[in-house]
Amino acid sequence: MLKLIAHVLKEKRKALRLPIILMSLDSVGSMLLYIMLYFTIVKLLHNTLTGEIIITYSLICLGAVVFRLIIYRTGYYLCFARGAEVCAQMRLDLANHYRALSLGYFNRHSSGALLETLVKDITNFELIITHTLPALVKTAVTAALILIGMYCIDVPLAIAQTITLLVLVPFLHWGNSLAEHFGNEKHRLTARMISIVLEYIKGIKVFKAYNLTGEKFDRMLYSLETVRKTNIKAEIKLSLPAAVYFIAAHFLLPLALLSSVYILKSGSVSPEKLTAFMLMSLALSGVLISFEHAYGLLKGLKPAAEHVQKAYTAQPLPCLQTAGTAKVTTGTTVGETRQEQSQPFDVSFEDVSFSYREPFHTFQNQSGESNTERETDGAKQTAVLHSISFEAKQGTVTALIGPSGSGKTTIANLIARFWDPQKGTVKIGGKDIKETEPDTLLQSVSAVFQDSILLSDTIYNNIKIGKPDASESEVIAAAQAAQCHEFISELSDGYNTMLAEGGAALSGGERQRIAIARALLKNAPIVLLDESTASLDADNEWKINAALDTLMQGKTVFVIAHRLNTIRNADQIIVLKNGRIEEKGTHTELMQKRGTYFEMIQEQQKAAGWEVAGN
Template identity: 30%
Template sequence: MLRMADKRRVRLALSCLCSAAGALFAMIPYIVVYRIADELLRAPADMAAVRRLIVIALIAIAARFAFMGISTALAHGAAFHLLYDMRVRLIEKLGKLPLGYFGTQHSGRLKKVVADDVERIESFIAHHLPDLTASVVAPLVTAIYLFTVDWRLAIAALLPIPAAFAVQGWMAARGRRRDDMKRMHAISESMNGAIVEFVHAMPVIKSFNQTVHTFTRFRFSAERYAELWTRIARNKVPLYTLFMLLLESGMLFVLPFGVWLHAQNEITLPVLLLFLLLGVGLTAPLRQISTLAHMMQNNIEGVLRIQAVLDEKEQTASAHDGSSSQTPQTFEITFREVRFGYGEREVLKGVTLTAEHGKVTAFVGPSGAGKSTAAQLIARFYDPMYGHISLGGIDVSAIPPERLTDMVSFVFQEVPIVSDMISANLRMGKEDADESELVLAAQAAQAHSFITALPDGYETRIGDGGVSLSGGERQRLAIARAILKNAPVLILDEAFAYADAENEANIQEALSRLLEGKTVVVIAHRLSTIMDADRIVVFEDGEVSGIGTHEELLQRNSLYAGMWSAYREAEQWSLRKRKEEPYV
């Protein structure tokens, strides 16, 4: 944790020092009471000395609050800076990770790391680290002081401590605290994820009359969470109570032994008073140490999760052959024996293909054949496990990631929209695009007319707190964004899925002019979309089963021929239906 505190360490150390100083000043009034009692019991009492002692006590109280105040201010300052630094580091890191990383992580998990774990560390540093220092220093100095006054009573005052810690040791040996904490965090992560999923899936949940109780994943994690806590409580509460009891038992030892010593004239009344005031309270900070140790355990898991994200392998440009990073001059895409799987199962099983520079290449095949995965490897959402993918003859892993991102535009079926103005969403494609460029791109994507029909046209807010767009409108916006980006490689993965036939034809016509000279990869289930492609690659269960034009594949590839005839049949069937039921 302190390593993460980095340059805030000096402030934190100062804060801890001030906290310790505050704790020491807090002891002084008790000592003053002892000294005053001592003074008053003498005959005659030195009242001038008593007044001096009262002034000392008042100064000590003021100094205590001053040090505590400085400590709190320093710790809060350091903690908030740390919170900011850590969030920036995490967000910057997430920006450098391959896109595929986000597909394999629960959104709840990342939210928990960036928001909750960081927040908890901030709170620990701001509030508890200085307290922890005070809790260690205060009893230590008090014990030393008490030993100088009367070693026998000091031992009596300290007796509960070894007993209490023996119980705690027993507790630690019995309980799998670390494991429990790990499990608790895993369950709470899963619960976080389930809540995010529940909110996202609200339309499905409502339309199938589901509730949060029937939403299995949430219910399951909530039940497991409750079970785990019940088990922890059942195991820990009796021993924890014993531990607390022992810590509170100082009076049991000090009072009888102290009174006996006093009766034997071994100690004065003020000494007995001092031990009752300071000695009995000696164990109070230890209770706090125990609570803080528990919190620390909790935080360690958070620190480890933050560290795991920070240690995640970033995408860099390093060619397999070790050559330095390069930038391609042409944009032909080549797959050589590419193998890839999500985990154990291989999804691409040795794919070899070429998408020629300036041509349109279509990926077709049954659902789950690996088309989208292959397309995503071009932009390095993931890296192949075996084989190579190159752009203009250069391995994509040797191209600096920012350059590769500049060179490849992606349009997906489900388009991520940023909650902002339409113009801002479009300008993600080209930051400095002027209005006329926005309009031209929107016109080509058949988006201009729906944008101008919105209340504030291009300045309409969309997304959270703004206007909702239909799936088709979002897609057309994404196509306009890709047109503005003007990258030499364009990948359209079911990019026309929401468009009706007329709109699709219009978009394609506009695109065909704009995309001249670009390398285009299209994935579409509607085969009419790709039949004019320069080259069609047929995927079948992670392998390429044929490459050619539409006509060639109809002749040579039975899978493609079958898909085509099924597609034609479905088209004719829907036409027949429309004719038979013209008013439906």
């Protein structure tokens, strides 16, 4: 366990050495109080206790208390302050590490599990390094000092006490094995409970619309009840070894008393030393109880440390070669001619195949029926793309069309290297994207997805994400080009309006236009548009298309669209079906083939003439 903590902390553990040492020194001060009590009892037994001696002993005890106060206060403050700093940095490091992972990692782990690791597990880990570990070290040092004192007084008696301590070990191991087991179980159930609660909160609008609030609430209630029952079961199971250990630890003093009868008769130990031994036995019992509590808590929190370590050791997307990475210039003013790039931004797929890895976990619902839920163990491969090959030249527009699930968005994700294909190569400028640092690659890509994600921040800062060092005039210019300046200006706080819950107060079209403004501001050489105008009304669509025309000039553009009339002028149209390329060419070429694309055009034209029947 200590190795696990050291592995998670790495270099950060150096910051915790001094506070733990200081808190351990507190045990020396506590032992001094017992020593003075022993001397006082000796003086009483010999009837030599005077007022002067009492004052001297009292001053020594007062000094010990002051020493403990200073040492403990300093160690306590440093332990908590440095522990908080370490864990705050751990959260930042872990969040930064998450950025380097593929989207597959987030698909394999529920939002509840990720949230629990980033928030609760690190909070529990902070509890380990600020409370549990110092307490464990302190009690261990105190117990060692007491045992040394016992052996100095009488070896046979000390051996008897040591044997009693060894008897405690199996009960300590038993209880802590149970604590670790239930710790893992509670962690798994809590992560699932958080996911269900988040789902309920986020989906409450849909649940109300379909009258599912009762059903979904029952599912959440069942999850909460499962966690409650597991916690109660854990306490019941842990109570037996804890009780046995508690009784055995308190048997140290009766053992010393029983032994004293024989020792006093034999005359091998003086009454004074025997009195000291009794005091030490009493102190040792209390220390052992504290040790069991700290050690049990440490084992119970072990899953938190394991999950933090597991998150840290998740492998990021590899970079095969870091030297000679292409320089990318992004963030020029909207409409400004881009400076010369150090490489062309042609995009090519060479025999690319890709499968999503989908792990599943089986559990039983309230009625005992078996259900399947995504979890972290096991895996099922879902093939999405099969031997995809094409090339998109810089300065051209490539449209990706096809039915839902045909692999359109997956291709866009592979270009941005949110995933790595299992087979084949994705190249930009003739270079495998695996040879480019992920951050450098993402600098060259602007994306507007169908589901626009806005942060809980001001509208101004949401647009500025595209170019963090942009001036106010550049942000406003991007908003004007994206046709969102007008509605932003009408808000009470304008660009300083705070967006709560990802911009839930805005319409879908307004959120989409802000996302487009963000992409316009970034002005990257590769543009991914996934149904970017799907949420816009007809009045604004032509304005947005004009802005997109400005955005797309001289760039490698990929457009994912279901409305085929929006991509007729594309330089290349790729028709996907079941993860394979069915057809490829311009609108004119594909219409002449009278194949899948031709049929899709015919179907949409029929749909356009459909009307709701009247009475």
